[in-house]
Amino acid sequence: MGIETTDDERGLSEAGVPPVRRIVVDGETPPVRVAHRIGNGASPGLDEPFAVEQDFEAVWVEERMRIESLGVRFGQKEAVKDVSLQVNSGEVLALIGPSGCGKTTLLRSLNKLVDLTPTAIRSGRILLDDEDTAYMDDTLLRKKVGMLFQQPNPFPMTIFDNVAYGLRERGSKRPGKKALEPIVVDALERAGLWDEVSDNLNHPALSLSGGQQQRLCIARSLAVRPEVLLLDEPCSALDPISTAIIEDTIVNLKDEIAIVIVTHNLQQAERIADKVAFMYLGDLVEYGPATQVFNAPMAERTKDYVRGDFG
Amino acid sequence: MPSLTLEATGIPEEVEAGDPTNRRVELMLGALASAVLLFIAGMIIFTLIKAWPSFANNGLAWFGAGGNVDQQLSDIFNSPADPADYVYELRAWPLIWSTILISGLSVVFATFIAVFSSIFIVHFAPTALQKLIEPVVKYLAAVPSVVYGLIGILVIVPWINNNLITEQMRASVAYVIQLDGSSVMAATMILTVMILPIMIALIVDSLRAVPLNWREGALALGVNKWRAVRTVSVRAIRPAIVAAAVLATARALGEAIMLAMVAGSIGFAPNPFDGILFLFEPSRPLAPSILDGEEGLSVVPFGETMYAFGFILIVSCVFFSFSGWAIRQSLSRYGIGAR
Numbered sequence: 001m002g003i004e005t006t007d008d009e010r011g012l013s014e015a016g017v018p019p020v021r022r023i024v025v026d027g028e029t030p031p032v033r034v035a036h037r038i039g040n041g042a043s044p045g046l047d048e049p050f051a052v053e054q055d056f057e058a059v060w061v062e063e064r065m066r067i068e069s070l071g072v073r074f075g076q077k078e079a080v081k082d083v084s085l086q087v088n089s090g091e092v093l094a095l096i097g098p099s100g101c102g103k104t105t106l107l108r109s110l111n112k113l114v115d116l117t118p119t120a121i122r123s124g125r126i127l128l129d130d131e132d133t134a135y136m137d138d139t140l141l142r143k144k145v146g147m148l149f150q151q152p153n154p155f156p157m158t159i160f161d162n163v164a165y166g167l168r169e170r171g172s173k174r175p176g177k178k179a180l181e182p183i184v185v186d187a188l189e190r191a192g193l194w195d196e197v198s199d200n201l202n203h204p205a206l207s208l209s210g211g212q213q214q215r216l217c218i219a220r221s222l223a224v225r226p227e228v229l230l231l232d233e234p235c236s237a238l239d240p241i242s243t244a245i246i247e248d249t250i251v252n253l254k255d256e257i258a259i260v261i262v263t264h265n266l267q268q269a270e271r272i273a274d275k276v277a278f279m280y281l282g283d284l285v286e287y288g289p290a291t292q293v294f295n296a297p298m299a300e301r302t303k304d305y306v307r308g309d310f311g
Numbered sequence: 312m313p314s315l316t317l318e319a320t321g322i323p324e325e326v327e328a329g330d331p332t333n334r335r336v337e338l339m340l341g342a343l344a345s346a347v348l349l350f351i352a353g354m355i356i357f358t359l360i361k362a363w364p365s366f367a368n369n370g371l372a373w374f375g376a377g378g379n380v381d382q383q384l385s386d387i388f389n390s391p392a393d394p395a396d397y398v399y400e401l402r403a404w405p406l407i408w409s410t411i412l413i414s415g416l417s418v419v420f421a422t423f424i425a426v427f428s429s430i431f432i433v434h435f436a437p438t439a440l441q442k443l444i445e446p447v448v449k450y451l452a453a454v455p456s457v458v459y460g461l462i463g464i465l466v467i468v469p470w471i472n473n474n475l476i477t478e479q480m481r482a483s484v485a486y487v488i489q490l491d492g493s494s495v496m497a498a499t500m501i502l503t504v505m506i507l508p509i510m511i512a513l514i515v516d517s518l519r520a521v522p523l524n525w526r527e528g529a530l531a532l533g534v535n536k537w538r539a540v541r542t543v544s545v546r547a548i549r550p551a552i553v554a555a556a557v558l559a560t561a562r563a564l565g566e567a568i569m570l571a572m573v574a575g576s577i578g579f580a581p582n583p584f585d586g587i588l589f590l591f592e593p594s595r596p597l598a599p600s601i602l603d604g605e606e607g608l609s610v611v612p613f614g615e616t617m618y619a620f621g622f623i624l625i626v627s628c629v630f631f632s633f634s635g636w637a638i639r640q641s642l643s644r645y646g647i648g649a650r
Contacts, residue, residue, distance in 0.1 A: 147531040
């Protein structure tokens with residue numbers, strides 16, 4: 001057993017990206033101990049590349065979900081073709097690719113939300129903690145695999161009721177407000193919204209700004225303590241400052257929760273992702289560490305896309 | 312080749328300064344709307360003026376109970392010809408109580424049924440069934456009420472009389488009233504069916520208008536479909552449910568023909584203290600009372616009494632509209648829907 005140090009500095013300094021070093025302990029099947037950068041303190045400015053501290057912290061990277069030759073078709077149209085991927089806790093996985101490439105469909109397959117579309121037919125397997133999700137109860141799966149949508153969608157209720165919603169409606173017995181309060185406060189704190197709303201938990205959630213609404217939705221998902229969090233272009237409807245705050249929140253969360261994010265914004269993927277999957281017309285073209293996909297992509301298509309030649 | 316100019320096409324180069332069209336349309340539409348409002352206000356005032364002698368002669372006792380209301384109406388109808396001797400005495404409570412009872416029960420039942428069947432139609436029914444049910448339900452709103460009355464009098468009333476009313480029941484109230492099946496129950500059942508279609512149509516539309524986003528958000532939290540619909544969609548459309556209930560109340564208050572046929576046409580106040588039996592007691596709401604009094608309208612004091620009934624109905628409808636609006640205002644703070 002030896003420690004292999006991969007140096008990802010190749011080509012990075014020209015791009016102005018601070019180097020990221022990985023220490024991979026090999027000889028061990030997952031869980032694999034990987035050291036990777038932390039630096040959640042300051043939110044990276046949007047124009048400048050990573051302002052990440054040069055620090056190392058050991059984090060367990062552990063497989064949460066495994067996608068095995070997943071295919072999704074809507075009637076005659078194949079949206080996702082034979083995709084195999086792995087979703088690990090302690091990492092952010094970004095799905096990138098041009099519009100209509102099937103990344104959102106893939107994401108919605110992970111919590112079986114795609115099944116709501118009557119014409120959708122799924123093939124292949126998706127495992128959550130080695131259990132086939134096809135045989136899991138939808139509600140159980142969705143408690144473990146939370147999701148955030150493109151448009152902030154807080155319910156038309158108070159802020160408190162929004163965060164407490166998932167816990168209140170999960171079983172036949174509704175917990176009281178007293179029991180819920182610490183969980184609601186904790187969820188709002190982790191979503192980075194507590195300071196802004198602590199005085200008005202009883203205000204309508206729809207009176208919040210767009211960015212606050214999206215963080216409220218994060219808090220709502222966190223309150224049910226998911227293992228995996230799916231994010232479907234969570235920042236596309238938000239301004240740059242809200243985006244930066246949400247990216248910060250995401251990076252802060254990844255140590256506890258496996259995160260999969262669909263994004264059109266390559267800079268965003270570069271800023272927050274550890275692994276990147278590039279999809280094109282339903283095919284998974286490339287999957288690997290973010291630095292590799294962005295700086296030394298293997299496939300021509302990926303190269304064109306990340307260079308901005310099409311998309 | 313010369314570039315195409317607007318001049319060649321005959322379209323004016325510039326917008327005419329002070330284009331009068333807008334102004335003209337505004338005035339026309341405004342005048343139309345004002346005319347409608349004026350007409351309604353005029354009708355209310357006219358009815359009140361016509362009804363005034365009946366109210367003035369009875370004071371607040373008009374709304375109270377006392378004596379036999381049918382006997383009083385008959386005395387009014389048989390008033391002497393001399394205006395000085397006109398009889399006005401009336402204690403209208405049995406008619407008012409009948410109106411409240413039948414309309415209230417129908418609206419309560421119909422609201423529950425409409426909410427649940429709308430949820431079924433929108434969220435649980437197979438698509439083919441949805442496509443069948445919805446137009447059929449909407450068509451039911453157009454069935455003439457006299458047809459409902461006919462079915463009521465030929466089917467529902469005899470059925471209640473033969474199957475639900477026991478001899479003991481008949482005997483226990485025999486010294487006050489005859490039970491023959493024409494009853495609060497028959498009237499409520501049929502009125503519920505009559506006001507359902509409009510309520511379902513309104514609630515289905517508003518359920519469809521709830522953003523899919525919200526339901527998906529609830530489902531993504533691991534909440535099951537029924538709970539997601541109940542706690543998010545139904546909650547969000549509460550203002551629309553209130554609006555539907557108000558509309559249904561107005562329809563129920565104004566229903567005359569069907570109620571005249573099945574409610575019993577007796578000025579009797581069903582007594583809830585009679586227990587379940589009171590559902591089988593006959594009564595007559597205000598609107599069918601006007602219908603029944605139709606041949607006596609030429610008798611001045613009788614006509615004025617009918618105007619008084621009409622005025623109470625108009626004012627109740629206005630009152631319900633305003634309170635419905637107020638409730639919707641307070642509900643829509645957290646929701647969407649009709650404002």
